[in-house]
Amino acid sequence: MKTKFSGILTLFLAFVVQISFAQQKTIAGTIADENNLPLPGVNVVVSGTNAGAQTDFDGNYSIGAPIGSTITYSFVGYKTIEKTVGGANNISFAMEVDVAAIEEVVIVAYGATSTKPTSNVAVQSVSSQTIETRPNASLIQTLQGQASGLNITTGSGQPGANSEINLRGVGSINGNTEPLFIMDGIPIDQDNFRSLNPSEISSVSILKDAGATAIYGNRGANGVVIITTKRGKYNSEFKVNYTSITSISNLQANDYNLMNSTEQLQLERTDGTGRGAGLGDAEIAAIARYANTDWVNVFFRQSLTQNHTLNFSNGGKNVNTFTSLGYFEQKGILVQSGLQRFNFRSNVSGKSKDERFNYGTSLSLNFSKNNEPNAIGGGAVNRNFVLGAYQSLPYIAPEEYVPGEGGSIPPQFSLTPLLLLDRLATYERTENEIKMLANINFSYKLSDYVTANTSLGADFTEEQRLRTEGPDSFNSVFFAGVGEDLPGTQDQQMTRTIGLNVVNSLIYANTFNDLHTLDAGIYTEYFKAHLRTFGFRAQGLDPRTFFPGDGGGFVDDNGDNDFYIDLANANINNAGLFSYFANANYDYDKKYGFGATIRRDASYRFSSTNRWGTFYSVSGRWNIDKESFMATSPFSLLKLRASYGTTGNQDIVGSTGQFAPFGGANLTLDTFITGSGYGNQNSIVTSQIGNSNLKWETITQGNIGLDWEVFNSRFSGSLDFYNKETSDVFQFQPTAAYTGTTGLFVNSGELINKGVDLTLRYDVLKSDKGLNLKVNFVGNYNKSERFGANDSTIEEGGKLFQYYSLDYAGVNPATGNILFVDINGNLTENPDPDTDRKFTDKNRFPDYQGSFGFDVDYKGFFVTTQFNYIIGVDRFDNDYAGFIDPDNIGNFRHSRDILRAWTPDNRVTDIPSLDATNLDLAGTRFLQSADYLRLRFVNFGYSFSREQLDAFKLNSVKIFVNAENLVTLSGWRGYDAESTIANGSRNYPTPRSVSFGLEIGL
C-alpha cells in the first residue's frame, strides 16, 4: 500500500514542481507533528500564488518559491505557520497543535457536528486522551469528574460494575434517570460497559440542555452522551498502536478501629455473651495465640489487571479503516469476582469517487466472562463475602473450615467465616456475555445542498448465566428437605436482547451571501427491541458426577417426593418507539445563531390515547466577541447562549441494563395471571390494576450559558445556569388497598432541579520546548425540590429522597440511653418513632460536585492529576452501627469505640450504655456525611522523542505510571466514601489501583 500511494503522490508533487522549476529557488524540508513524527498531507502554499504542495508520508516536501516570498504551512488541527523564504534551501520544523481548533469540533445530535463558536447549546466533550490511560474496566468510571453536571457514582468494586450516572440532578423518581448513551449512532445499554473497551473511544460528548437534547425527545430527558469510536483517516499511512496497562488493586483503608482477638474475647467476657464469657486471662491469651485473623485479608485480596489493546488504522483516497483488538483481565479485590474480556472492532468509512456517496460501518464484537458473587450488601451470613470480611470474629482461624464438610457446620452467626469459606469452595456464579454493536450509515448528496441519510444500528446482547450451589455445601444441606439426600441446585439462564434503531433523514445546508447559513433536517426514527429469555433450575445434584455447567449430576424426579423436580422458565417481551422530527439552525455571520427542534414521539408503553407526545426546543446565541466594539478586547470567544425546551421520558419504571426497554410494558392494562394457587391447584388471580391514563413524563429545561476564551485562549471556560422541571412525574402512587392494589404508577407531581455548571481551564505556563502547566476545574451545584407526592413522609418542596427520621441528640449522661429531639424540640429518650420524625434536608446526592487538577509537561515528561470532590452527601454508616452494636457481641467483630460505652463512671460519651433500653431507635444516629476530596487519578509518564526512537524504527513510545483513588480525605469511616447506597452496609468498595502502562506506535 505504502509504496503505491507514495508513488501517486510523488508524481503529483513532481508535476507541481515541474511547472515552476525553471523560475524559482527550490525550498525543501521535513514537517513534523508535535511529537516530532513526520506529518503527511500538510498544505504548503506560496502566499499570493497558486503554487502549492503537500508533504508526503515521510513529512517531506519541496516547493519552488521566490526569495522574499512567504510560505504558509497549514493542516487541520494545527496552527498555520508562515515562513519567509531567505537564503536557506531547507525549511523544516514541527507544527504546533491548535488546541482551540481541535476542541472546537463538537459532536452533536445524529452525527452532526458543530464548532465551539457556532454551537447554541450546552455541550461538553471529553477526548480520547483522557480515557486511554485509565485502567478502569468501564468507560463510565473514567468519565467521573470530566464534565460539569455529570455526577457518576460507582457503588461497587466489582470489575466493570455499573455506575449511577446523573446529569444535572436526578430527573425522575421512579423512571429512568440516566442519560441516553449513543455509540456510533446506536442507542446502547447505559448499564453495560463491562463488555466494551474504553481504548476504542475517540470522543465523548455530553449534551446537557434542552437545545441539545430535545432532538432525542423520547429518550433524551436525562441528557445524552454521545460516544464516538476511533476511525481511520483518508489518505493516511498504515499505523499500529499498542497499549498495555498492568494494574495492581487493593482495598482502600477504613477508620473503624476494629478489635483483635484478645480485645474481642475480653469484650465478650465483660458482657457475658459468646466464647469469651467466663474465660480467664490465660485462656483468652491462648485463644488469641491460636488465631488473630483479619478476615478482610481472607475475603479481599490484592488483584492484578491486565489490559492490552492493539489498533491498526489505514486510509486510502476513498476508504479508511480502523481495527482494534483488546484483551482485558481483571481479578476483583473481593474473592470470586473478576472480569475477562475480548474485544474486536472494525470501523470502515468509504466514499464514492465523486464524494457524493459516503458510507460508514462500525462493528464491535465483544465477549466477556464475568464472575460476580451475588448477595453482596445483604445480611446473609452464609452468602455475603463482604459481611464475612468485615464482621467475622478474629479468634476463628480459616483452618477450622474442612473442605467438603460444609454441611456439618453448625449454623451460628459466630461461624460466619466458615460458612463463607464453604460458599467460596462450593458456589459458582459466572456470566458469559456476547455483545455486538453494529451500525451502518449511508449518505447521498442529492444536490450541493441536500443530503439523504440512513443509519441502521443494532445492540445485541446475549448473556448466559450459570449459578451452582454444590451438593455438599452448607447452603444445600441446611435448606434440604427431610429425606432430600442429594441437594444442590444448578441454574442456567439465557437472556438475549436486541435493540434495532433506524434513522432516516434529509438534511439541507446552505450559505447565502457568505452571511446567512441555514442547516435544516427532517428525520424519522424507528426503534424496536426484543427480549427472549429461558432457563432452568435443576434441583438435586449427585456429587459423584456433578460439574458446574454440566448436566451429568442432575438427579431425576422420583415417586416419593418432589425435591428433584426441575423448574423451567421462559419469557418474551417486545418494545418499540417511533418518532418523526425536524430541526433547523440559522447563523448570521457567525455572530448570531438560532436553532429550533420539534419532535413527535410515540411509545408502546402508553395506551393508544396517550401514546404520542410532542417535544420542542429553541436555542440562540450571540457571539459578543464578533461585535465591532469588541475588536480590541482580549476575548477570542465570548458567547452568550440561551435555550428552552422539552424532552420526554417514557421509561416509567427505570428498568436497568438489558431490560430497560421492556420494563413496565403493560402498566395500562388490568390483567390476571394463571399459576399454582391454593393447595397447589391451578388458579387465576388479579396481577395488575392498570392505569390507562399513563403518559409521557416531560422535562422542561431552561438554560443560560456563557462561553469564553481570553488572553490568547489561555483562559477559557463555560458557565451555565439551568432550571429543569419534570412534570407528570412517574410516581408509585400509593392507593387504598381496597382497590386491590397498594399502589400503581401514575403521572403526578413535579420535580425541579436547578443548578449551575462551571468549567474553567487556564494555561498557567506555556512555552515551546519548556514547561507547560494547565489547570482545570469542573463543578456543579444542584438543588432538587419535590412536589405533589401525596405521602406524608415526603416533604412538599423538599429535597428528592431526603431522609425523614428521628433526630438523634447523643447519649444521656444520666442514664446511658440515647437521646432524641422530639417534634417540639425537647430532649427525650422515648420519642414516638412515627410522629417525632423530622425532615433532615439531607440525602445521598451531592449539592456540589466536580473535579480539579493540573497537567504539566516538560521535555517529554508529563503529569496529570484529577481531584474529585463531593459535598452534601449524607449516608447511613450501617457498617459502623454493626461494629458498636452490643447485640452483636459473641457473634461478630467490634470497633474499639464500644469500649467508650457509657458506664456510671464514664457518663460523658458518644457511645450509649451496652444495656441502654432504646438502642433499637437509631434515627439519624448513624447518618454521616460522606463528603470527600479524592485524588481520583494521577498519571506520570514520559514520551520518548523522535531522536531517541529513530534507532528502533518506532514512531512513538510513551511509558507511564498512574494511580486511581490514591488518597481520599473524608469524614466517612468506611472503606469507600463513594457509594450509591443511602442506607446499606457490607457492600463491595471500589479499590485503589496503581498501574504501569506502555504505549507504542509503529
Next chain:
Amino acid sequence: MKNIKKLFVCILVSVTFSCNDAIDIDQPGLLLSENAFGSVSDLNDGLIGVYGGFDNTQEILLNAIFTDEITLGLVNGGQNRNSYGLILTSASPTPFTMWTKYYIALANINRLIKGASFLTPESTEVDQYNSILGQAYALRAYAHFQLQTYFSTDYTDDSTTGVIALNFVPEIGQEVARNTNGEVFDFINSDLVLANSLLSDDTSDPTFINKDFVTALRARMALYREDYTLASTLASSLLTNYPLANSSVFPNIWTDDSNGEIIFKLERVENDPYSGQGLAGGGTAGSLFAFGNSTLSGSPFMEMDRNLYNSFDPADVRLSTYIDPSSLIDTDYQNSIDYKNTDVLVIRKYPGSGGINLLNDLKIFRSSEMLFIMAEAEAANNQLGNVATLIKQLRDSRFTTPQPLPTYADQTAAFADILDERRKELALEGHRWVDIKRIGSKAGKTLEREPLDCAEVGVCTMSNTDKRFTMPIPLAELDVNSLLTQNPGY
C-alpha cells in the same frame, strides 16, 4: 428474516407514516381482566386464587411478638426486634400488612362475585356455582372479621368505629369511610347467612370452607361481641361434632398427619405459592421462628418465651409437641453466665410436613377453641363449676393421666385460668394478643414475659388496656383516603 423485511418496508414508508409495528405491541402471555371469568371452571380457578390470599402467619407472628409467647432467639440477626420492643406506630409494617392483605383479598373476592353475576351456569354446574359463591361469601365475612379483630377498639360496642365494609371494589382514588362496628358485624352476618344458604351439607374436607366453618366463625364472633348464649350454643354443637383429640393424637395434628379436632385449616403443600418462600417470617408458619428447620441446628432466631415454657407441666403433651427435643434446657437458667447460649427453647409447633421443613397447614378453627368459648360463656354467667369441668375436660385430653378439677375463688380467677390455658393450648396460633385485649382486664392479667428474655430490648410489659391492643390504621392508607380516621392514641 420476516422482521428484517418488515423493517425495510418500514423504512420506506416511515418518512410520512408511523410505524405502528413499533408502538402497537401486545405482549404475549397476558390474561386481560375482561376475559378472566368466562365459565364456571374459570370461577373455580378464581376461587382457588382467592383462597391463596388467605394466610394467617402474620397473625401468628403479631399475636406472639407483641405479647409473651416468643422471644429473640439464639441466631437472631435483628429479626422482629422492633416488634418485640413493642414499637407499633401507624408507619410500622405489621398493621400495613394486616390491612392490605385483607383488603386486597376483599377486592379479589368482590371481583369474583361480580364476575359470577355475569354468568348463568348450566344446570349441571349449578351446585358448583353455588358452592363457589358460598365459599366466596364466607371468605368475605372472614376477611371483614379479621380486620375488625385487629383494627376495632372494642368488639362489644356496636356504635364504635369499625373497619370499612365492602361489597364492591372501589375505583382508584375513590374514598370510603369506616363503618360502625354494628354495621360491619351486620354485614358479616348477612354474608354468613348467604353463604350457609349456598354451601352444600358436605363438611368432610376441613381445607375448604363448609357450613362448619360458618358456624365456627359465628361462634367466635359471638364470643368477641360477648353474645355468650349464641356463642355457647354454636360452640357446643361443633364440639360435639369435632371431639377433642387425645394426647396420643394431639402431636399428629401439628405434623398434618391428623385432622383431629380441626374444623378448618388453610392447606399448605409443596409448590403452592407459600412453600417456596422460606426465610425469616415469610410464607410458612415455621419460618417465623427459624431459618432452616425446627431443631437446634435449624438456626432458631425466635424462641419460646421462658415464662410460657415454665407455665407448662412437664407431663403436658403440648410441651413436648411445641418444644423440640434438641432444645437446650438450662434448669438453672437464672444463674447462667450466658443465658442466651445455654438455654435455647426451640419451637416445633410448625416443624413441616411432606418432607418440607417448616411448612404446615394453618389451623384456623379447632374444637378446643370451641371448648374455651363455652368456658368463657360459663365464666361470664358466673358458673365457675362449669368452667372448671370444661377446663378439666381439655387438660385430660392433653395428659396421659386425668387431671385434677380446678377450683376458682371468683370470676376473675376463672377468666385468668381460661386466659392461661388458652395461652398454652392456642400458643402460636394467633390468639394471645386478641385474648389479652378481650379478657385481660377480666382476668386481671397482661403480658408475662421472662425478665431475662425481654432485658435484651428493655421492654417487658404493657397494660392490658394499652392503645397497642388495637392496631393503628396504616399511614399509607391515611395518606390516600381522607375519610379514614385513625384509631385513638396513634
